[in-house]
Amino acid sequence: MTNIKKILSVAVLGLSLIVGTNATAVAETDITQLKGPGDVNVLLYYRAGGSYGRMSQQVIAPNLGDDFKEIKNIRGCAKMAEFVKNTDEKMFGLWDWFSTNEALEDGSKNPCYIEPENIVSISHAFPYRACHVTGAEGRGLDDFVNGKGVKIGIMAASGVYKAQATAVVKSINPDAKIIPYSSSKKYIPGLKSGEVDYIYAPQMRDWMTCVASTDVKETQFTNFSKLSDHYLADKNTYPAFAAFNMDMDEAFALAQKIQNSPEMVKFLAGTGHNLPSQLSLSRAEQLEFMNEWYKTIQASK
Amino acid sequence: MYELVSAFFVGLGLGVVSGIVPGLNVFVSMLLVFPLLISWEPTSIMFMYITLASVHQYFGSVSATVFAVPGTSTSLPALHEGHGMFQNGRGSEAIMTAAIGSFFASFFAIVLIHFMLPYLSIFYQIFNTHIQVLLLTIAAITIVVFADNKIWISLLFWIVGNVLAMIGLHEYYGGIAFMTFGISALYTGIDLLPVMIALYVVPVFLRASKNGGRIVFDGVSMGGYIEAAHNMYKQMKMTLLRSSAIGAVVGFIPGISWGLSTMLAYNTELGIRKRNQQYNKQGDVNCLVAAESSNNAGVYTSMVPMLFAGIPITASTALIYNIFMFKNINPTLPFFESLYQITLVGFGISSFIGLLIAGKYVNFLRFLSGLDIRKFYIVMFALLVVICYVVAQEYYAGFDNLVMLACLLPFGYLLRNYNTMPLIYGFVLQDIFVESVYRLYFFY
Numbered sequence: 105m106t107n108i109k110k111i112l113s114v115a116v117l118g119l120s121l122i123v124g125t126n127a128t129a130v131a132e133t134d135i136t137q138l139k140g141p142g143d144v145n146v147l148l149y150y151r152a153g154g155s156y157g158r159m160s161q162q163v164i165a166p167n168l169g170d171d172f173k174e175i176k177n178i179r180g181c182a183k184m185a186e187f188v189k190n191t192d193e194k195m196f197g198l199w200d201w202f203s204t205n206e207a208l209e210d211g212s213k214n215p216c217y218i219e220p221e222n223i224v225s226i227s228h229a230f231p232y233r234a235c236h237v238t239g240a241e242g243r244g245l246d247d248f249v250n251g252k253g254v255k256i257g258i259m260a261a262s263g264v265y266k267a268q269a270t271a272v273v274k275s276i277n278p279d280a281k282i283i284p285y286s287s288s289k290k291y292i293p294g295l296k297s298g299e300v301d302y303i304y305a306p307q308m309r310d311w312m313t314c315v316a317s318t319d320v321k322e323t324q325f326t327n328f329s330k331l332s333d334h335y336l337a338d339k340n341t342y343p344a345f346a347a348f349n350m351d352m353d354e355a356f357a358l359a360q361k362i363q364n365s366p367e368m369v370k371f372l373a374g375t376g377h378n379l380p381s382q383l384s385l386s387r388a389e390q391l392e393f394m395n396e397w398y399k400t401i402q403a404s405k
Numbered sequence: 406m407y408e409l410v411s412a413f414f415v416g417l418g419l420g421v422v423s424g425i426v427p428g429l430n431v432f433v434s435m436l437l438v439f440p441l442l443i444s445w446e447p448t449s450i451m452f453m454y455i456t457l458a459s460v461h462q463y464f465g466s467v468s469a470t471v472f473a474v475p476g477t478s479t480s481l482p483a484l485h486e487g488h489g490m491f492q493n494g495r496g497s498e499a500i501m502t503a504a505i506g507s508f509f510a511s512f513f514a515i516v517l518i519h520f521m522l523p524y525l526s527i528f529y530q531i532f533n534t535h536i537q538v539l540l541l542t543i544a545a546i547t548i549v550v551f552a553d554n555k556i557w558i559s560l561l562f563w564i565v566g567n568v569l570a571m572i573g574l575h576e577y578y579g580g581i582a583f584m585t586f587g588i589s590a591l592y593t594g595i596d597l598l599p600v601m602i603a604l605y606v607v608p609v610f611l612r613a614s615k616n617g618g619r620i621v622f623d624g625v626s627m628g629g630y631i632e633a634a635h636n637m638y639k640q641m642k643m644t645l646l647r648s649s650a651i652g653a654v655v656g657f658i659p660g661i662s663w664g665l666s667t668m669l670a671y672n673t674e675l676g677i678r679k680r681n682q683q684y685n686k687q688g689d690v691n692c693l694v695a696a697e698s699s700n701n702a703g704v705y706t707s708m709v710p711m712l713f714a715g716i717p718i719t720a721s722t723a724l725i726y727n728i729f730m731f732k733n734i735n736p737t738l739p740f741f742e743s744l745y746q747i748t749l750v751g752f753g754i755s756s757f758i759g760l761l762i763a764g765k766y767v768n769f770l771r772f773l774s775g776l777d778i779r780k781f782y783i784v785m786f787a788l789l790v791v792i793c794y795v796v797a798q799e800y801y802a803g804f805d806n807l808v809m810l811a812c813l814l815p816f817g818y819l820l821r822n823y824n825t826m827p828l829i830y831g832f833v834l835q836d837i838f839v840e841s842v843y844r845l846y847f848f849y
Contacts, residue, residue, distance in 0.1 A: 154727070155727065158727065158731060161439075162443075162731070176801075177801075178801045179593050179797070179800035180589075180590075180592055180593030182574065182589040182592035182593065183589045183592070183593070187801075206580055209579045209581050212582070214580065215574065215582070215585075215589060215592050255848070260577060261576065261577065262577070262580070263576060263579040266579075281847070283848065284577070284844065285844065286577040289659050289717065290659055292716050293529070293659045293710065294532060294533075297529050297530055297532035299532070299535075299848075309716075310715065311714065311715065371731070374730040374731045
């Protein structure tokens with residue numbers, strides 16, 4: 105009996121370890137672990153499981169085709185900025201240009217700063233929406249606009265997003281109390297607990313009712329530009345594609361290929377992000393648009 | 406069905422490996438099999454996750470107790486008390502008692518969730534910043550008061566932990582670069598692993614090596630489990646209930662979840678044991694059980710906000726949520742609730758098999774018995790240095806971690822006669838504590 109128990113235990117342990125090892129082996133077919141025949145690296149300075157990480161792995165890398173070399177996953181934008189300045193390898197990927205452009209509080213240059221010439225184009229957009237808990241008494245568009253002391257949670261992952269959200273919300277309801285959160289993991293629970301009455305953020309859930317949006321394509325919601333004359337009231341946030349040691353025409357063509365790919369369609373459907381109308385503009389016009397967005401934030405501070 | 410069975414074995418295998426290897430936590434393990442997860446059905450993903458999380462706890466506890474290797478910051482109390490017991494020839498008791506406590510707490514959390522479903526909205530109040538600040542403050546005060554140091558020394562450790570954690574670029578506060586000295590590697594802050602190895606594990610090794618001696622370790626047996634369960638029933642009922650309840654409730658805190666619940670349950674037990682003059686400085690089994698049971702209860706309750714409100718509050722549940730979105734599954738409440746049953750089945754099977762396999766692993770480790778303790782710690786330290794490098798090298802940061810470890814090691818040597826747990830917890834909780842206090846300011 106004891107022998108049978110021992111044999112069974114060892115068999116289960118062995119089987120688990122084999123499957124576990126195989127799982128890791130299967131995981132090694134994960135594109136982050138693979139090397140392709142090409143010469144273009146995908147830059148990634150976000151965690152692999154997040155939205156930018158997933159887009160790098162599931163959308164950008166597959167669209168490079170035979171040009172794909174490998175994913176360079178480097179911890180943090182500052183180290184990545186240093187890396188891309190010192191390498192002669194071709195690098196392409198997502199860059200949160202609005203955040204990394206921002207000077208530090210003491211006025212010194214952001215360590216994640218990259219030159220505008222390395223920005224290829226807008227990648228995609230994520231709209232901001234004003235949402236409250238469905239069924240919450242007294243909540244709605246009128247309350248969002250006119251409510252005295254209503255508490256509005258905003259995404260404030262960096263100074264530039266905090267400034268953008270604050271500027272738009274204050275232009276609509278100067279009496280609102282703005283509560284900054286560093287991530288969706290904090291403001292979504294905050295809304296659920298009732299400590300804020302609304303969130304002004306890119307996330308929607310099925311238990312939320314959203315009343316307004318910055319995106320003109322989202323016609324089911326009131327556009328913020330109807331509530332405010334602020335320049336950013338109908339503007340989303342726009343992650344960018346950046347490229348290093350690449351011909352910018354080649355990089356721009358690659359960006360367009362990615363945006364038109366089925367992988368991108370699938371990614372956007374799963375995140376609530378979208379492709380903005382500005383993608384029809386030339387590269388120079390897109391950069392000008394982003395610059396204007398950014399300058400407006402600086403002016404409103 | 407085949408996919409479900411595969412999910413179980415993948416979860417089991419990864420749970421074993423991640424429990425043994427420090428730095429390979431549940432989240433990182435899930436990233437390793439990300440392509441598999443993307444291809445699986447939601448039920449298989451949940452089944453794999455619950456198996457992984459459950460088995461990881463058992464094996465993580467064994468590694469902390471036997472090798473003094475903390476898989477994560479939540480293993481620190483297990484390391485402090487469990488390894489203390491191991492050093493004194495009570496390793497088998499530590500492992501068996503912790504395993505039974507963990508099993509009880511998991512079961513407690515599942516039953517609690519089941520009966521509290523109609524009243525879950527009450528628990529969502531814990532998402533409130535005010536309550537979070539209160540709980541974090543209690544955690545800070547208790548660790549400072551009850552650690553085995555003079556209070557001012559523990560307070561100093563807590564502050565130093567906070568200062569170390571603040572190193573880096575803080576965009577949330579408007580772009581403050583704190584003590585980065587223009588070094589790009591410091592902008593992302595310091596990793597937990599070099600801090601924990603240099604300032605907590607090394608002092609433990611040094612203290613234990615001082616007296617020398619040999620390892621005494623008997624392994625575990627069915628009879629031993631029954632005896633441990635009997636003793637716990639007689640002597641630890643309140644400890645188990647209290648810690649499981651703390652773990653289950655505090656596990657709701659977004660971002661920190663069972664990390665804080667472990668600390669609060671451990672500190673509470675520590676305070677009670679010290680007040681009653683029952684605390685065993687050579688490794689206290691009640692405190693060990695308190696930490697392990699709250700940890701396990703928290704693992705299960707931290708899933709509840711995702712399952713019943715569509716709100717992921719930990720990195721692992723956020724990853725699962727993202728996978729569902731990527732698969733174009735609309736993550737509605739009825740959808741999540743439909744996964745609840747598979748979660749229960751996963752818990753039942755993985756808990757029993759996890760216990761069984763962990764027992765076999767523990768008995769395999771009996772070969773350590775009789776080894777020179779100094780040599781044992783030298784080998785463990787060398788292994789930790791390698792792990793510290795390898796884990797971070799995935800992000801081209803292995804060398805950064807080694808430099809940081811080298812810089813902190815002299816301080817670890819100097820602090821060898823102190824309990825540096827307040828420093829580590831100051832480091833771990835700083836981010837959420839400071840942000841919560843900062844956010845509180847905007848409410849008034």
